[in-house]
Structures are given as C-alpha cells and as structure tokens.
Amino acid sequence: MRLEGKTAIVTGAAQGIGASTAKRFAREGAKVVVADIMDSGIDTVSEICSLGGDAHFFRLDVSHSEQVQDLINYTIEKYGSLHVLCNNAAVNLPGTVEGLTEEMWDRTMNVNLKSMYLTCKYGIPEMRKAGGGSIVNVGSANSFVAEKFLSAYVASKGGILMLTKAIALDYAKENIRANCICPGWLSTGFNDAHAALLGGLDHVLSGLADFQPIGRAIEPEEIASIALFLASDESSAMTGSAVVADGGFSAQ
Ligand SMILES: NC(=O)c1ccc[n+]([C@@H]2O[C@H](COP(=O)([O-])OP(=O)(O)OC[C@H]3O[C@@H](n4cnc5c(N)ncnc54)[C@H](O)[C@@H]3O)[C@@H](O)[C@H]2O)c1
Numbered sequence: 001m002r003l004e005g006k007t008a009i010v011t012g013a014a015q016g017i018g019a020s021t022a023k024r025f026a027r028e029g030a031k032v033v034v035a036d037i038m039d040s041g042i043d044t045v046s047e048i049c050s051l052g053g054d055a056h057f058f059r060l061d062v063s064h065s066e067q068v069q070d071l072i073n074y075t076i077e078k079y080g081s082l083h084v085l086c087n088n089a090a091v092n093l094p095g096t097v098e099g100l101t102e103e104m105w106d107r108t109m110n111v112n113l114k115s116m117y118l119t120c121k122y123g124i125p126e127m128r129k130a131g132g133g134s135i136v137n138v139g140s141a142n143s144f145v146a147e148k149f150l151s152a153y154v155a156s157k158g159g160i161l162m163l164t165k166a167i168a169l170d171y172a173k174e175n176i177r178a179n180c181i182c183p184g185w186l187s188t189g190f191n192d193a194h195a196a197l198l199g200g201l202d203h204v205l206s207g208l209a210d211f212q213p214i215g216r217a218i219e220p221e222e223i224a225s226i227a228l229f230l231a232s233d234e235s236s237a238m239t240g241s242a243v244v245a246d247g248g249f250s251a252q
Pocket of ligand 1: 018138184185187188
C-alpha cells in the first residue's frame with residue numbers, strides 16, 4: 001500500500017491513462033478525487049468503490065481557474081488534505097500553424113498547460129500544509145520530439161516539461177516534488193484526429209514498429225505504474241525529472 005493515508009487528485013480520469021492511474025492509486029491505499037470534464041468519470045469512481053477503494057468524482061474544465069479552485073476546496077472538504085496531484089487531462093487538436101484556428105491554439109494551451117499552472121497554484125498551499133507532496137505531470141514524447149501536424153500540442157507538451165522543472169526548483173526545500181511522464185503512442189483514441197492527418201489510423205498502426213520500436217501501443221496501465229512510482233515515496237530522490245516511456249520512439 002504505497003499511498004496509504006494519502007489523498008490524490010487525478011485529472012482527466014474518466015478514461016485512458018487517467019482512469020488507470022486513479023484506479024492504481026486507489027488500489028495502493030490513496031483516497032482519490034477523479035476529476036474530468038466528462039460525466040463518465042463517475043464510472044471510474046464506481047469501479048474504485050466496488051473494489052473497496054475510496055473515491056469521489058468532481059466534474060470540471062481544468063482550464064478554468066474558479067473550477068480548479070473549487071476542485072481543491074472539494075478535495076479538502078472530502079478528505080482534509082492533498083498529497084498527490086496527477087495532472088493528466090489534455091486535448092490533442094492537430095494541425096500546422098496555418099491549419100490551426102486561434103481557438104484551437106488557445107484551447108490546447110489552456111487545457112494542456114495553463115491547467116497545470118492552475119492546479120499547482122491552488123494545490124501547492126494544501127501540500128505545504130500536509131508537510132509535502134508529489135506532483136506528477138503527464139507530458140509526452142512530444143515534450144522532447146516534434147511531429148508533423150502537431151504544432152500546438154507539441155508546444156504545450158514542451159512547456160509542461162519546463163513548467164515541471166521550474167516547480168521542482170521552487171518547492172524542493174518544502175518537500176514538494178514535481179516530475180513529468182513522457183509517454184509514446186497509446187491506443188486510447190487520443191491520437192485519432194492526428195492519425196487522420198497522417199494517412200489514417202490503419203496506416204499509422206501498420207507502421208507502428210517504424211516509429212515505436214517495441215512494435216505495439218503502450219497500455220494505460222504501463223503509464224499508471226510510473227505515475228504510482230513518482231507519486232510514492234519510492235521516488236523520493238526525484239524531482240524535476242522526466243521519465244520517458246515511449247517504447248524507444250525517442251531513442252532513434
Ligand atoms: N494517447 C497517447 O498516445 C498519449 C501519448 C503521449 C502522452 N499522452 C498524454 O496522456 C494524457 C492522457 O491521454 P489519454 O491517451 O489517456 O487520452 P484520453 O482522451 O483517453 O483521456 C483524456 C481525458 O482528459 C479529459 N479532459 C479533456 N479535456 C479536459 C478538460 N478541459 N477538463 C477536464 N478534463 C478534460 C477527457 O475527458 C479524458 O477523460 C494526456 O496528457 C496526453 O497528452 C497520451
């Protein structure tokens with residue numbers, strides 16, 4: 001029970017990596033607030049509770065300051081403290097700079113990057129009161145490596161890596177750590193719109209081994225394992241780090 005006695009918020013936890021992470025945290029003893037813009041986040045909570053875990057759902061748009069403040073307040077009301085913040089929610093709106101509307105650019109930056117500034121701005125004071133905490137930001141292999149037709153997304157993911165490092169430096173002395181996970185390709189549906197611009201999902205998947213050497217999609221549970229490690233005291237020496245989990249994509 002590596003998160004016994006801890007309270008965690010996981011954003012974007014209605015499905016995919018976030019849902020797997022919320023369930024994994026709960027199995028390790030954490031009380032979890034499942035935060036998502038989609039009402040189906042309640043399904044993640046039901047699954048956790050049916051297995052004897054403790055979780056609540058909070059619906060919000062992570063790019064809205066007041067809603068993020070409400071999320072932090074809700075967590076403190078329900079559980080009394082905050083120790084782990086897993087910032088996972090994101091959108092993938094593909095396009096070149098000419099192809100993207102300004103609304104798509106702003107939405108990408110606000111949901112993917114500004115949201116992490118907001119959750120940390122309002123969550124860190126609660127971690128301080130708890131004597132410390134662990135922030136786990138979900139970046140991407142695109143935090144390091146760009147791809148075609150993905151300009152806003154890669155810019156947001158590069159920003160997440162540097163924001164993580166900045167937070168790590170600012171709060172290291174207060175026992176508040178911040179690390180970043182950088183996954184490669186998963187088959188969660190998150191990449192479907194981008195795949196359409198690259199010749200279609202079937203075409204991309206048939207060439208998967210060419211860009212992701214392990215030759216298969218990464219599973220959400222594989223990323224959840226890393227999130228658990230970074231959230232727990234097992235990674236106590238790590239802050240400002242990026243854990244690359246991209247099946248060899250960026251090794252080439
Ligand atoms: N799927 C991949 O191949 C891949 C690769 C690298 C990084 N990632 C990153 O992993 C994370 C999760 O991706 P996934 O594959 O599980 O995607 P997903 O689409 O399955 O899940 C994303 C979740 O975020 C939620 N969300 C979106 N906008 C939101 C908002 N404004 N407010 C609150 N919730 C919001 C969605 O409702 C959804 O539940 C993202 O940060 C993504 O950038 C994914």
